[in-house]
Amino acid sequence: MTISIWRYSHLALAITASVFILLASVTGIILAFQPISEQLQPYKVEDLKTISLDQTVNTFKQTYPEVLQIEVDANQFVSASVITKDGKNLDGYFNPKTANYLGENIQPSKFFQFTTNLHRSLFLKSTGRFLVALGSFLLLLIAITGFILVVKRQSGIKHFFAKIVKENPSQYWHIVLGRWSLLPIIIITITGVYLSLLKFDVITDQAIKHNVDFEALEASSTEKSASIFGSITLDQVKHLEFPFSEFVEDYYTLKLKDKELLIHQYSGEILSEQNTSLTSYFSILSLNLHTGKGSIIWSLILLIATINILYFMYSGFDMTLRRKKNTVIPKNKYTKDQAKFIILVGSETGSTYRFASALFNSLINAKHSVIISDLNSYSTYKTAEHLIVFTATYGDGEAPINANKFLDTFKNTPQNQSLKFSVVGFGSLQYKAYCQFAEDVNNALNNSQDFTQFLPLKTINNQSLDAFKNWCIAFNLQSQLDIELPKVKQLQTPKNLQDFKVVSKSEINQDHTFVLTLQAKNTHKIQSGDLLSVFPKEDQIERLYSLGKFEDKLVLSVKKHQFGVCSNYFSHLKEGEVIKARINKNPSFYLPKHTKHAVFIANGTGIGPFLGMINQNPNIKKHLFWGTRTQASVNIYDTYLNEAKHKQLLTTCNIAYSKEGNKTYVQDVIAQKDNIIASVLEQKGVVMICGSVAMQTCVLNQLDTICQNNLSNNVSYFIDNGQIKMDCY
Numbered sequence: 196m197t198i199s200i201w202r203y204s205h206l207a208l209a210i211t212a213s214v215f216i217l218l219a220s221v222t223g224i225i226l227a228f229q230p231i232s233e234q235l236q237p238y239k240v241e242d243l244k245t246i247s248l249d250q251t252v253n254t255f256k257q258t259y260p261e262v263l264q265i266e267v268d269a270n271q272f273v274s275a276s277v278i279t280k281d282g283k284n285l286d287g288y289f290n291p292k293t294a295n296y297l298g299e300n301i302q303p304s305k306f307f308q309f310t311t312n313l314h315r316s317l318f319l320k321s322t323g324r325f326l327v328a329l330g331s332f333l334l335l336l337i338a339i340t341g342f343i344l345v346v347k348r349q350s351g352i353k354h355f356f357a358k359i360v361k362e363n364p365s366q367y368w369h370i371v372l373g374r375w376s377l378l379p380i381i382i383i384t385i386t387g388v389y390l391s392l393l394k395f396d397v398i399t400d401q402a403i404k405h406n407v408d409f410e411a412l413e414a415s416s417t418e419k420s421a422s423i424f425g426s427i428t429l430d431q432v433k434h435l436e437f438p439f440s441e442f443v444e445d446y447y448t449l450k451l452k453d454k455e456l457l458i459h460q461y462s463g464e465i466l467s468e469q470n471t472s473l474t475s476y477f478s479i480l481s482l483n484l485h486t487g488k489g490s491i492i493w494s495l496i497l498l499i500a501t502i503n504i505l506y507f508m509y510s511g512f513d514m515t516l517r518r519k520k521n522t523v524i525p526k527n528k529y530t531k532d533q534a535k536f537i538i539l540v541g542s543e544t545g546s547t548y549r550f551a552s553a554l555f556n557s558l559i560n561a562k563h564s565v566i567i568s569d570l571n572s573y574s575t576y577k578t579a580e581h582l583i584v585f586t587a588t589y590g591d592g593e594a595p596i597n598a599n600k601f602l603d604t605f606k607n608t609p610q611n612q613s614l615k616f617s618v619v620g621f622g623s624l625q626y627k628a629y630c631q632f633a634e635d636v637n638n639a640l641n642n643s644q645d646f647t648q649f650l651p652l653k654t655i656n657n658q659s660l661d662a663f664k665n666w667c668i669a670f671n672l673q674s675q676l677d678i679e680l681p682k683v684k685q686l687q688t689p690k691n692l693q694d695f696k697v698v699s700k701s702e703i704n705q706d707h708t709f710v711l712t713l714q715a716k717n718t719h720k721i722q723s724g725d726l727l728s729v730f731p732k733e734d735q736i737e738r739l740y741s742l743g744k745f746e747d748k749l750v751l752s753v754k755k756h757q758f759g760v761c762s763n764y765f766s767h768l769k770e771g772e773v774i775k776a777r778i779n780k781n782p783s784f785y786l787p788k789h790t791k792h793a794v795f796i797a798n799g800t801g802i803g804p805f806l807g808m809i810n811q812n813p814n815i816k817k818h819l820f821w822g823t824r825t826q827a828s829v830n831i832y833d834t835y836l837n838e839a840k841h842k843q844l845l846t847t848c849n850i851a852y853s854k855e856g857n858k859t860y861v862q863d864v865i866a867q868k869d870n871i872i873a874s875v876l877e878q879k880g881v882v883m884i885c886g887s888v889a890m891q892t893c894v895l896n897q898l899d900t901i902c903q904n905n906l907s908n909n910v911s912y913f914i915d916n917g918q919i920k921m922d923c924y
C-alpha cells in the first residue's frame with residue numbers, strides 16, 4: 196500500500212483523538228512523578244531475597260501481641276497492620292527484620308488523586324472511562340501506522356534505525372523520537388486498553404476458590420511443626436493474612452506472585468493451593484507497566500515517552516500545516532481543452548507545486564494559455580502542444596499520492612494530436628532511487644507515439660533553485676518563448692542568521708570562479724563540510740555553499756553565474772563587508788577523526804570543503820583528486836594547496852585539466868591511480884566526493900569498476916558502510 200495512505204490514516208487518527216491524547220498525556224506526565232516520588236521514600240528493602248517469611252512472621256509475632264497482615268508492594272516496601280502492646284492499631288511501613296515501625300502508609304496527595312481521576316475518566320464516570328479507553332486505542336493505532344510509515348520510508352524494517360534524511364526539524368525529530376518512543380507508547384496504550392477492558396468487565400477475573408476440608412481441619416493437632424514459611428523469601432510474597440483467631444480451623448492466607456495458599460497455623464501444612472489466573476497476572480503487570488509503579492527507570496521512560504507524545508502532536512500538526520501552505524495551486528483561467536501548455540504535478544508534501552506554480556505564472560504573464568493540475572487528473576487535451584511534468588519521487592522510487600494512478604491512466608488515454616513533453620524530477624540524492632518516478636514518467640512518455648521529447652529529463656536534488664533556474668533557461672532557449680525566469684516562493688522567513696565578515700575575496704578567474712574568505716564570532720563549532728546558508732535580499736531564496744575551515748576562517752569556492760543572484764551578490768562583496776547567513780551542520784560530510792586514509796574527489800568549486808580538510812589532522816594520509824579547466828584555474832587556491840604541500844599534509848595531489856594538455860576529467864585520473872583508491876578503501880579509509888552531480892555519476896561508475904576489480908565488492912557496499920561520502924549539487 197502506498198506510503199500516503201498510511202500517512203493520511205496516521206493524521207486522521209491523530210486529529211480524531213487529539214483532545215483525549217492531549218489530556219491523557221498532560222495528566223500522564225504529572226502522574227509519572229507519583230511512582231518516582233514514592234520510590235524516593237526511605238522504605239525500600241533492598242535484600243528481600245535474603246529474608247525468609249518465617250523470620251519476618253516470628254519477629255512480628257514476638258514484637259506485637261496481634262498481627263493482622265503483612266504486605267510487600269511493587270516498590271519493595273513492607274507494610275503491616277498490627278495491634279501494639281498498649282492495644283493500639285498500628286498501620287504503616289515496617290522493617291521486616293526487626294518489625295520496627297518506619298512510617299505511615301503513603302497516601303497519594305489530593306493533587307495526584309485529582310489528576311488520576313481526570314486521567315482515568317475525565318470526571319465523566321463510565322462515559323469518560325470509555326472515551327479515554329478509545330483515545331488509548333486510537334493512540335495505539337497511531338503508533339502502529341507511524342511504525343509502518345517509518346518502515347516504508349526507510350525502505351524496510353532492517354533500516355528502521357538507519358539515518359533519517361532531514362527535510363525539516365519537525366519531520367526529523369518526529370521520526371527520530373518516534374522510533375525511540377514507539378515501544379513505550381505501544382506498552383502504555385495496550386496496558387491502558389487492557390485496564391479499561393477489565394474495568395468494563397469485558398475481561399473478567401474469577402476470584403480464587405479454595406476447597407478446605409473443615410472437618411479434618413477441626414480435628415487436626417495444635418502442635419507446632421516446621422512451616423512452609425521457612426522456604427519462602429519476602430521477594431516472592433505479595434500479601435500474608437494472619438489467622439483470625441487461635442482456633443485450629445483458622446489459617447494463614449498467603450498470596451505469592453503466581454499462586455495463593457492457605458496454610459495451617461500450627462502445622463504449617465498447605466491446606467489448599469491455587470494458581471493465580473492469567474487475567475489477574477496480566478492486570479497487575481498492566482498496572483505496573485502503565486503507571487511505572489515499582490521502577491524509577493521505567494517511570495522515567497514513561498515520562499519521556501509521554502512528553503514526546505506532546506511533541507509529536509506539535510510536530511505532526513506543524514508538518515501538516517507546512518504541507519498545506521506549500522500546496523497552494525494557482526487558479527486555472529483556461530480549461531484543459533483550451534490550453535496550449537499543460538503542467539502536471541506529482542507532489543506529496545507540496546514543495547514541487549512551488550516550482551510548477553512559478554512556471555505557470557511566468558507563462559500566464561507572457562500571455563500563454565496554460566493549465567496546472569495534478570498527474571492523476573491526466574486526460575485528453577484538445578489544443579495542447581506541450582506537456583510539462585514536474586514530479587517528486589516517494590517511498591522507494593514510488594509515485595507521490597497525487598500521481599499514483601498516472602502511469603495506468605496514461606496507457607489508456609491516447610491523445611488526438613502530437614504533443615511535445617518535458618519532465619522535471621524533484622528528488623533527493625540521499626535516496627537510492629533518485630528521481631525514479633520522474634524517470635518512469637519520462638520513459639512512458641518517450642515510448643508513446645503521441646509524444647516527442649522536447650527537453651531531456653532534468654533531475655533536481657533537494658529542490659535546488661539554481662538547478663531549476665538552469666532548466667528554465669534551457670526551456671526558454673529551446674522554445675524561444677522568452678518568458679521571465681519563474682520566481683519561486685520562499686517557504687519561511689530565515690531564522691538564526693548571524694554576521695559573517697568578508698576577510699578577503701580573490702580575483703574572479705577565467706572560469707568565473709573566486710574564493711571568498713569569511714570570519715564569524717564563533718567559528719570553533721564549525722567544521723569543513725558544513726554548509727553556509729545564504730538568503731539574498733532579491734529573492735530570499737536559500738543558497739547553500741559547502742565550507743572549508745582554514746585556521747579560524749571559512750573558505751568558500753564560488754562560481755559566478757550569469758543569472759546567479761547569490762554568486763553575483765558574493766562577487767560584488769568588498770573586504771570588511773558583513774553578510775547575514777547561517778551555518779547548516781552537515782555531519783555526514785565531515786572528515787572522520789579516527790580514519791587513517793582519505794581521498795578527496797572534486798570538480799570545479801567542489802574543492803571548497805577540501806581546502807579546509809587537506810589542512811587538518813596530520814595523522815591522516817590524504818589524496819586529492821580534482822578536476823578543473825586549466826592550470827590557471829588553480830591559482831586562486833594556491834594558498835591552501837601550497838600550505839598543505841609545505842606542511843606535508845597532502846600525500847598526493849592529482850589534478851585533471853579538461854581544457855588543456857591531454858584534456859582529462861577527474862574520473863580519468865582516478866582510473867589511472869586506481870591503486871590509491873583501492874588501498875584507501877581496503878584500509879577502511881574514506882572517499883569523499885564534492886561537486887556537480889554529473890561528475891558524481893561518472894566518478895561513482897569509475898569507483899564501481901575499481902571496487903569490483905580490486906576489492907570484490909561493488910561501490911554501493913562502500914557507500915552503505917559509510918566509507919564513501921558525497922555532497923554533490
Ligand SMILES: Cc1cc2nc3c(=O)[nH]c(=O)nc-3n(C[C@H](O)[C@H](O)[C@H](O)COP(=O)(O)O)c2cc1C
Binds near residue numbers: 587591627657
Ligand atoms: C519518505 C520520503 C521518501 C522519499 N523517497 C525518495 C526517493 O526514493 N527518491 C528521490 O529521489 N527522492 C525521494 N524523496 C525526496 C522527495 O522526492 C523530495 O524531497 C521532493 O522534493 C519532495 O517534493 P514534494 O514536497 O512536492 O512532495 C523522498 C522523500 C521522503 C520524505
